[in-house]
Each structure stands twice: as C-alpha cells, then as structure tokens.
Amino acid sequence: MFCLFRLMENYTHNSFTLQLEGLNVSKESKYPLFVFFFFSYLFILVTNVGIVILVFIDKNLHQPMYLLFCNLPLSDVLGNSILVPHLLVDMLRPPSERLISYTNCVAQAFTTHMYGTTTHTILIIMAFDRYVAICNPLRYAAIMTNKMVIKLTASAWGVALVLVGVLLGLTIRLNRCRTMIHSPYCDNASLFKLSCESVFINNVYGLMFTVVLFTASIGSMVVTYTKITEVCLTSKSNSLNSKALQTCSTHLVVFLIVVFSGMSNIVLHRFPQYTDYRKLCTILFHIVPGSLNPVIYGVQSKEIRRFLLKLF
Template sequence: MEVQFSNNTFSFNLQIDKLDIPPEAIYPAFFIGVFMYLFSVLSNGTMLALIVTQRSLHKPMFYIFFSLPLTDLVGITCFLPRLLVDIITQTNNIYYPTCVLQGFLIHLYGGSICLNMMAMSFDRYIAICKPLRYNSIMSPLIVSCIIALVWGLDTVLIVVLFALQAKLPRCKTFIANVYCSNNTLLKLACGGDSTVNNVYGLFITGFLQIGSVSVQLLSYVQILITCISRSQPDARIKAINTCLAQIITYFFYETVTAFTILSYRFENTASIAQKVCGMIMFTFLPVVNPIIYGMKTRDIRNAFFVVLKKHKVTST
C-alpha cells in the first residue's frame, strides 16, 4: 500500500532495523526473550490480581501502585513480542500504523512511570510525615483524581507529540532502530519543519524528568528528616522499608533513561548502544519490578503467602 505525500511516494510497508545476532545465537536469544516475557506477564499479572482480590491491599497506596505493574505490562508487551518475531523469522517488516501504535505505547509507558512514581512518592510522604491526616487527605476521591491525572496527563502529552509528527510529509521507509518511537518516525520525513516537534519533545522530556525528580526528592528528603527525628528505631526502619522499593525502581529507571536519552543526543553513539539501551528500558524494569516490590513490600509479600496457603489447603 502506498500513499502520496508532497509528490513523494510513501509506502506503508516499512523496514525496521534488526539486531546483529549470530546465527548460532538466534534460538537461545529467542527462548531467553520468551522466558523474560512470560515471567514479566506472570509476575506483574500476579501483583495486579493480588491488589484486586486481597482485602489487605485495598488501601490508597496500592490503588495508586496498581498502575505500575499495569504500565510494565504495556511496556514489555508493545516491545518484546514483535522483536522476538523478527529475531526468529528474520523478516524485519512492520506496517506503518502498527509502528505508530508501538511508538505511542512506548512513549506512554515512559511517561507513565515518571508520573506514577511521583504519585507514589506523594502517597508515602503523606503516610509517613502526616500519618494522623492520611485517611482524610488520601480519600477515595483524591486517590481517584490522582490516578486520573496521571493517566490523563500522560495520554494528552503523548497524543500531542504524535499529532505533531503525523503532519510531516514522509517518503522514507526505514526505521533506524529495533523498535518504533517518535524519534525514528520523524526520520521518515522528507522536508517539512520539525522544529516544533523537537522543541515539544524536549519539553516533554524535561517536564517529566525534572518534575519527577523534584517531587520525589522533596518527598523523600522530608521522609528522611521525619524518620531521623523519630525516637523509635522500629518506626524508622518500617518507614524506610516502605520507600525502599520505590527508590530502587526509580534509580534503575533514571539510569537506563539517562543512557537512552544521551545515546540519541550524540550522533557518534554506536547504533548497537542505542538498541541495547532501548531494550533494557523496555524489558529490564518490567522483569525486576515485581521482584523488588515482592521482596521489599511486606503487605504484598504477606498477601502472596496467604493466597499460597489457601491454595494448599483447598488442594489437600
């Protein structure tokens, strides 16, 4: 299928870059990828199911947290299955609307993590620094508004981003990465002024990164001050443990994101480095987040063992 853009023929059938995997490593890489995807789906799905079914997790903290494993499922699902198909078939073709959808979901995933981590740090700040007012502040209405704001703002920002790049005329058909993104879709353009796209893209990156870092830094500094000022050692340890999983997750996310952003900003960065950074971003966190939260969040761990015990009792 072909369409006409500014006297240039643009094909909806695109070629996407591929990983340089030696022939003998194709099947091992494929099966490792399948294992990672199945583990991520099972573990994140288990966390979602626990939050929905276990009354002990029906708290504002976990209503907000619910978005994180859901986001991880979106991120790894929009990226890894298509890459695995390319690895095993060696075809490396992608339909233009599918490419746009993948790019949209990938950016939605990245923005959602930043906004969700902001919301989660705010919740922990209220819980630890203002415990007597927690239930009144984090009411069902406020929690619903926070969740709606996170997803609504993220969706609006990404819709505008892709609406801007959709206006540019296109004639190229090669996606210069192993996945589609706003950056790679912009490189399909032939002519047209992409200044607004670049400025808006930088604005979104700056807004999400600076906003996320600022809110979390302020929240965790206040939490740290509160914990130090408390005389009970047990209370300090419990408060720190409730934040530790979020801090570890966000540290990993920011580290990988920084490398990914820098790899695109410097033209002399090797193509393989860009591919690896992107792959880590969309596969590493969805795999390790359930492990981190399962180990560091006592309520989730306890709810999981309660379900296991019930299952053993009913099976015997």
C-alpha cells in the same frame, strides 16, 4: 540488498508499509537472545498480572499504597506486550521481511512513549502517597481517600496521554519520503526521521518533553524524600522510621532503575558508534524495570509475602 533499500528510501512518498532495521545480531547469538527475551516477557506477564490480582483479591492490600502501585505493573504489561512479541517475530525473520504498517508503527510508538511517561508519573503520585503517610500520618486516612486515589491515578495517565498525544501529533502531520525505521521498534524519533520536511518543532518539543518529565520526576523525589528524611531524623519513633525505610526504599530503588535506564538511552544517542548497544539498551529499558518492579515490591512488602505464604 542494502543499496536497494536505500534506493527505496529515496523514492517513496507516504508509503503505508515500513521496514524495521531490527537488531544486528550474529546467528550464534540470535537464538539465545530470543530465548532470553521470550522468558523475560513471560516472567513480566506472570509476575505483574499476579501482583495486580493479589492486590484486588486480598482485602488487607486494599490500601492507597498498593492501589497506586497497581498502575505500575499495568504500565509494564502494556509497554512490553506491544514491543516484545513483535520483536521476537522479527528476530526470526530475514531483514527484508521485517515489515510493519504505518498505522501499527504509530500505535507502537504511542504505546512505547506512554509506557515511559506513565512510569515516571506513577512514581510521582506514589511519592506523594509516601510523603503523606510519613509526614502527616494522622491525616493520612482523611487525605488518601478512594476519591483521591482515583484522582491521582487519572492524573498520572491523563498527563502522560496529553504529553505523548502532542508528541505523536506533531509527527504524523509530516509527509514521509523514507520507509526504513533505523530501530528495533517504532518510536517518535524514528518516525519523524522518515520525513524530508523540517522537524525543528519536533526536536524542540521532544527536548522540552524530556526535560519537563525528568525535572518533574526527579524534583518530586528530591522534595518528598528531603521532607521524609527530616521527619525521620527528628522523630524518636522506631516504628515510624522502620516503616519509612521499608516502604520508601522499594519506591526509591524502582525510581533509580527507571532513571538509570532512561538516562542510558539518552547518553547512547550521543554516540553513533554504539548504535547496536543503544538498540539493545532501548529494549532493556522495557524489560529490566518490568521484571524487577514486581520482585522488589513482592520481596519488600510484608502483606504480599504473607498472602503468598497463605496461598502456597
């Protein structure tokens, strides 16, 4: 069967039906893994949608910090809803029936990269909000107006849309001579590897994309938190330091989780012998941050805790 698939790869041209390799798991671990992914997805949906509803229902939460944070659960729901349900169905199918159309594959790759990119850009605009709140508290209301919140939100999604649009645009221009996607889901790398043409430009832009995104993300965190630390060390206000510790710790923990998950994928790409671990890690890159983000903010936010106590 494997030889037949390899033969199909060598003699297909621009096929509109692709095959996903999926996860290589044993029969004993398939169903426990299915249950884990299924309940993880349900948890992501309930908690993230619940947080967004809470923010919009409770007027006490109509603050720039929470309105900007709402972008994060929306991104988590979007990224996981495109990936996990299709993955769950494929896990119950034999390898020969794990098929996906080229159009759906491109859409899945676009959404997957939008999820990863918006996660970083949203955390960047949230860092700016924390910087203004702690370093310029007297001007916070004047700077972080509703119009500014809308501009920051549009910037986070707009920048990601342009970066990912160019990334996928360079890939869909290529002719395809293979049909096998060597991944549990579609992404840009697995798509351009279907081509027998030169993918030099794709590799260069992909590398630039990753370097620019991580440099901007990590750089903004270093700058903002350095300024925040300086203000806290020179300030004698216990309330300011307490507020900074409470709000910044949650943001920083979420950022570290995202960076660690992303770096793990990049590192495992350099070790072909760990292909199965890399596949699992790419899925956890979606599930882990999406599960932990609402928990971290829900536990640390005094306003959200108060609302939940009133509700229940």
